[in-house]
Amino acid sequence: MNPQSVTTLPTAEESSESLDPIRAMVSACIQCGTCTGSCPNALEMDLTPRKMWRLVILGRLSAVMESKTFILCSDCYTCTLRCPRGLPLTEAMEALKGIAFARKEARHRGSRLFYEKFMETVRRHGRIREMEFMTRYFIAMKSPVAPFRFAPLGLKLMGKGKVELGGGKSGDTPLGALFEKVADLERTPAATFRKEGHQ
């Protein structure tokens, strides 16, 4: 995104209310930059976490969605641990991924599919099956090169007999029912809940 563009307040942006729960999580932010200073991936991010949280607070949903900052969060929880305000930043990052996936943001397609296909396997079998998951992922990616990036590893793993091909000893417990129920619950707004922080 281009931070130079003028931010107009009060927020004019429509649909920015989907940010509200996340805004609530980080509203006490004092823009001290501890998160940015602590983030292992900050250098690769197009927006520093501090900037992104600022945008969230300012309700600039589109600007946030344009950035890949939250996608680059590797869940190391260092910022969460260090935030002087004790804000649940990693959770907020996850929540942003959630919004992005829900909006089917094109630029996050890769990550989205990775996660979705992963969960699909889980839904079908209760446990992850690398081979099935990877193939589904590659197919969904519709990217001819993607498989080759993983091929060496894949072969290595197979060579070591470390790829669970399914049907083996590991159990198979479909979790469709659970997934449905969760989906139902989440459709009823009453259940959209959120808990604050970790301490």
Next chain:
Amino acid sequence: MSYLYYPGCSLTSSAREYDLATRAVMAAAGVNLTEIDDWTCCGASAAAPISHLLSLSLSARNLALAEQTASDGQVLVPCSACYLNLKKAHDALRNDAESRATINDALEAVNLKATGSVRVRHLLDVLAVDLGERHLAPLVTRSLSGLTVAPYYGCQCLRPYPEFDDPERPVSMEPLIEATGAAVHPWEMGARCCGASLVSTQPEVGLERVFAILKAAKGADLIVTVCPMCQMNLDAWQARASRMAGEKLSITVLYLPQLLGLAMGLASHELGLDLNLAVLGDFREKITHL
């Protein structure tokens, strides 16, 4: 001593050696592990973004099963990602009535109920606290002196829940390593992120983390880990990382129980040493001459 055991998906496949070593070492230490029957995936890092509730419920399912086996049991989890997910679910069940209710609504679909009565323990927590060097040292039959070990803790066993160690500068592995006779490699990377799933989804970013760690490990004979994700990132991508760094960064990477097992004189096949992706020749050399 006995624990309920939640291996998690990786330990059934890409991290089988971790499973083997854990079981072997625990057995050798006289600890009895009962695998949770019909356990399922914790949701890894994938569930949360898609649905916060789903990720909690998936983990809660396993806790529910655990509670059926032993309502006041302790669930031993070797995988840090699984550990964190189970811990979050446990935290929600224990400390947030609203969440507990919703999670159990979800679990109804699979006729389960969870209260959070069991305790979730990371393998490292159990090794360092419950056993500790006082129990493990006596079991050491061959000293690994001469080896220098870089303890790598990763993130999720320490953060956001600083249960058993300093989440900034962890030390819990050091007495264990010293108990084996090996020396501890002094470094600051022990608790730095390995890149996690970014290595797969955003390799250009993720690999930066990996080679930073491998670089810092120079001077050590091996790195020990306590998480399949970390292990995979550190051992499977050494070649690429070396290319990025323009210098050879290959190094042996073992799971902590594997290292302990070696010192306890367990056979390498019991520890699945042959399953590791990065066990360098010269390392094998060294240990055979120990």
Next chain:
Amino acid sequence: MDQKIGSALVVGAGISGIRASIDLAQMGYRVTLADRAPHMGGILSQLDYQFPTDRCGMCRMLPMVEGEPDKFQVTLKQAPSPVDPDCCIGCGQCSEVCPVEVPDAFNAGLTHRKAVYLPVPHNIPNTYTIDQAACTRCGACEPVCPTGAIRLSAMGRRAFRILVVDDESIVRNSLDAWLGDEEGYTVEMAASGPEALEKLSAAPFHLMLLDIKMPGMDGVEVLEKARVIQPALQVVMMTAYATVETAVDAMKIGAMDYLVKPFEPDALIPKVAAVYDAFQETGYLKRTVGAIVLATGTTCFDPSVGKNPMGYGTVPNVVTSLEFERMLSGTGPDAGRLCRPSDKRPVKRAAWIQCVGSRDLQSGADFCSTICCMFALKEAAVARTVAGDDFQATIIYMDMRTFGKSFERYGQQTWSTDGVRLERGRVHSIAPTPGSEDVAIRWTSASGETREEIFDLVVLSVGQRANDQTALLAEELGIDTDGFGFVRTVPFSDTRTQRVGVFAGGTLTGPTDIAESVIRASSAAVNASRTIHRAGGGLVEKTAVPDAYRDVSREPPRILVVLCRCETSAETDSDLDALSARLKQDPAVTQVVVLEHICTADGWNALTQTDTAGVNRVLVGACRTFTYGKKAHGLAASFGLDPSLIESVAMDDRQGPDAPATVAAIMAGISRLKNVSAIEENSIAVTNRALVVGGGIAGMSAALAIADHGVDVTLVEESEQLGGNLTWLHQTIDGAPIAPFLDDTIGQVDKHPGILVMTDSRVVGAFGQAGHFFSTIETAGEPTTTVEHGAVILATGGREAPTDAYAHGTSEAVVTQRELETRIHENRLDTDAMKSVVMIQCVGSREAPRNYCSRVCCPTALKQALWLKSRSPELQIYILYRDMMTCGLAEAWYTEARKQGILFFQYRPDRKPEVSINTGDKVPVSVRLHDPILDAPVEIAADLLVLATGIESRLPEALALAYGAERDQDGFFQEADSKWRPVEALKAGVFGCGIALSPRSIPEAVATAEAAAGRALTILAVERLPAARTTAIVRHSLCTLCLRCVDTCPYGARFLDDAGQRVQVNPAMCQGCGDCATACPNSASIVEGFSHRSMFGAIEGALVAM
């Protein structure tokens, strides 16, 4: 008149405790000052420098008074000092032999000390003390003490004497071993009844373990006889199973208990311990006091606890600000050279990390410690003077809180010097730099990039934390503490706890700086005084009858020289004889006597016994004479001579008595004595009335505080009604409504018989001096009146500064904070009609025209924003600030405001927001600004724009000058000393309070008012005002009226009399500094007791010895 003397207890001998004690003492109360530490001064004794002078100022405070007990029953556990301060001469021999080494807390653990040590190295006189916790009671120090000052053996368990009486040696020996060697009691043994009785009559015992079955005299008989010799003696019988009945009978005749033999130590030890504890109890100090002032202060946050992200204690060369203070100090680990701890390399690059343990919810501190910003600035400034101009200081901060009087200027002056760099940012953690002792730190700069820099040393600006003992104390006294452990006070007061008669001073009620601590202390003191006063324990009249000394002014000097001798040897004797002979050459020396060990009790007696019939001056030559300083008056009494006629000179005990230095000192002493004349006390009659100018909350509070002490007050108010700024204020930040409080205060003032209120009145002229002023007061439509008063308090307050910035005055939608407050107060604000409100802070503040922080605007903005939010939660509020000055506990409101979704934008003075007014149906105000976080422009459409314009003084220069007070460069009341004497002018008897001092909140204004009242009462409580012991005088016969002395007097104590014929000195204002004497070419101006002749004599004496 002799009234009942009131008494108060002050807990905590830090700066606030001392201030409160001095105030109470000067008001004539008996004060008991209690502290855990073996020395006074609290944390400040560890700070050598304070801004803005960067010099220490504790010496600017007056000495302490001690005393005895009216209403509160308090019990103080008094640990009797093993070193007798009256005997200790500070020679340090004890410390030399002491085998125990512990980290020295005084130097924040940077150095080590012995178990017997000097608590504050730079105290004079300085006496050693024993660290009971560290001391192993080895006793090595006791024999080496030349004055027998150490009574370790007479301490604690050793002082507890047990007599074991048993015919079986095994029993005796084992008991000796258990009780003596193991438990450390003093154990004596007797093998038979008679022997026991003999010992009992020889020396006192506290406990007797007495066997029953003994040949000859049995236990029961011994018991009976023993109770005659020592009735208080506790006795435990030891009996065989067979004779238990006898033991029971023994208890009927006074034995306290019995033991059945054989018994294990576990059976015996507890019994003995019980008796010992009871014995100890008698050592406790019981006090009844009329009021209690708590000043237990705060402790520094310990960064090593918890997660310790700063690696304090693990990463080398990371120190706390307090440790750094010690590193700078001349009495510190490196004697004032700035070296870093790890390798003693000189420090050239240092970084200060702010907010360590402050403003950090992670460490449970949702408050600002208030002091650290200025502390860091000061340390940086001082470090540059200590380490040289190539010293580079970097301060990494969140908000630079220069909120106090003169702070902003001090800050600007400090950070504008190159070598001091300010970086807005927050450092989270510090990791060791492998292979280096340097410290690398990493932070995100204001502009967003991540910085990594290497420093020689990193200083953690550690925050203040409630003292651990506060909670206990609070519980004992039944008063509340808040979530952070600070003592809760009643609304509108910083010093009154909910419990009547218990007050808190200093930082106890929330973090604050030295000046405010001192103010709160004085406030607490005066409130304590009010309580006692109401209870009838009124102020005492100083019975100014100095012990009648002999008048020797007409006699020629006849001097007795007393020389002290440490060891007796042939050569010392001959030396002393030679010296005596030499001294006797001077006809003024009538007698020379030599005494042994004056430093010992016996020696001292010998000295006081010395016959002084034939002489009229006494010179004492002995080593370390400063230790006699406190005894000088006693000596004067025993000799019947004015203390100024007794001189003590130091003889160096490491050399013979004829060493040149010693002779010189003695000769000098003699010639000083020859020329001194006893100085008569001069004093001024005090007019028992106070004048308070200004009828705002400060003026009223001051008037009430004084009047409650039975001293009449005239309260002059310019407008037609009392109340000042409180008349338009709606409520406080924590929601307390102002009106009821104001009405109540006005009610008290109106009802008070001692207060005369003059509204529509102004002071048009005044003259006079401390103790007696004359003020002319002009009342609208009435003849002018003249009021005579002993002290004046200026409480003229301040007003919101007017502005035309940001289009103020051109639109209804642009208001000042006061205008908004008024709209709220008068209910003229339609919050529902508004979508967004913008607030701009620091309008014309912290730069010309008002280059100071007005302190109240930031909390006010939060107050108003939160009020608006509470009215309509949908309202968007944006606060544009430079540094949020939410010091102390106000920080929590800052956090709350953010939680409420109020948005904050930081702006720099060189990049101010721009405001334009819209016409038609557009939203009235547009505000454009630059958000430094996004580094991008932001445009806000606002329905209301609120400007924080700050406060300006309403103290007219003419008024200040009329009373000889000055205004600071911003037009506020110039205090005598910004920290130590914050509410008084350099000219005695003139005080300032409230906003007249500097912008402040209501409780702060009330505190200053009460402080000023307290300080004024120290003058008003007495009939006559004694002048300083040593003042300057004018020898008119020699004076040529050149007036150089008048020009040069820093205290304005000199003036030309009305006739213009004589230069006069106001003895109450003269501080005896001697500047005038230096300026005067022909000694017409001299300082009493320092005549040329005595000075020449001193020089002469020194030369003679060469």
Next chain:
Amino acid sequence: MTQAIHIDIKNEDWLSGIRSFFTTVMEKAGIDAILIPTRLSVKNRIMPTLVSDPARLAEADPLSPAFPVNGAQQLAKLTRLPAGGKMAAVLRPCEIRAFNELVKLNQGKRDDVVIFGVDCPGALSNSDFRTFADQHETPDAATRAFCAAAFSSDPIHENLTLTSACRSCDHPTPDGADIAVALFGTDSTKGLTARAHTEMGETVLTGLDLPPAEAVPPQQKTVIAAMLKQRKQYRKQMFTAVEDATGSIHGLSTYLADCVNCYNCRVACPVCYCTTCVFTTDTFCHEPFQYLQWARRKGGVKMPTDTLFFHLTRMAHISTACVGCGQCTNACPNDIPLSDLFSFVAHHTQGAFGYGAGLDLSQQQPMCGFEKEEYGEVVGLN
């Protein structure tokens, strides 16, 4: 207002010209009395005299090289308190400077006295003057002879036997006067110029209705410059000589060895203003025991004692106010060149404070007034 007027001179007779000028001043400017060097009726000598009868001005001689006392002291006596009349005074530049110092010390006031100054080529010591005066039959002749030599286009100062204070004086023009009469470089055939330096001066000149001054004589500047060059040179040599002679305590003692504590120098000094000097108070009347003590210590003590101490003390007291008028040397019965020493020291002390004694009334004297920050600035701590 008139800035400057022309004083008419007939047949090169400056003296008569000056006299008639001051007569005009007394008549027109409402001056009750004027303090001006005047012949003693009793003897052929000159002393400052307070003249109230204009007729007496026939005896006035402000151009004579006689300099028996520094007039500043005398003027202070007259102006210390209101005198009940308007006065004027004719002073040499060094007398004006000394008076300014006294004014700063509240010993005199300038408010109701008009100070006239005359360009000063220098003066002779009392003894030299007596010799010089006696060489001529009339005093006027002596003065004329002196002027002729001193104001010639290139005066040879060596022949003038001026005092060393005068020869080293670098302020020969009366800049501090209300009205200054210029002599240097004036063409003796033409008239003289009186120029006002202050408002008071202007008012007076205006009242005199004398013709306005003619153009400044072209050679004035060059003459003064040449003279200053000469004097600075002399001064330099003098200072080196003094420095060499008094560099050590021994040297200083030698320099002052002839002192007998007569205190004449102190009496003669215009800026030594104390009514009772500390040296005449009890402070220096030591106990007999003290003298004995000294004798015992050194085997003998010179009486009178404290001679060196006296001069050092005086130096400490007045060196920042010393105007270098030379009266101390003039007054010394034992010919100690005190003025050389004092002006040498004064040069340094005044230099240290950037102070010029008597030059600027508004400049505060050193070491008066308490400077809060000074301590820090000087010792480098704050």
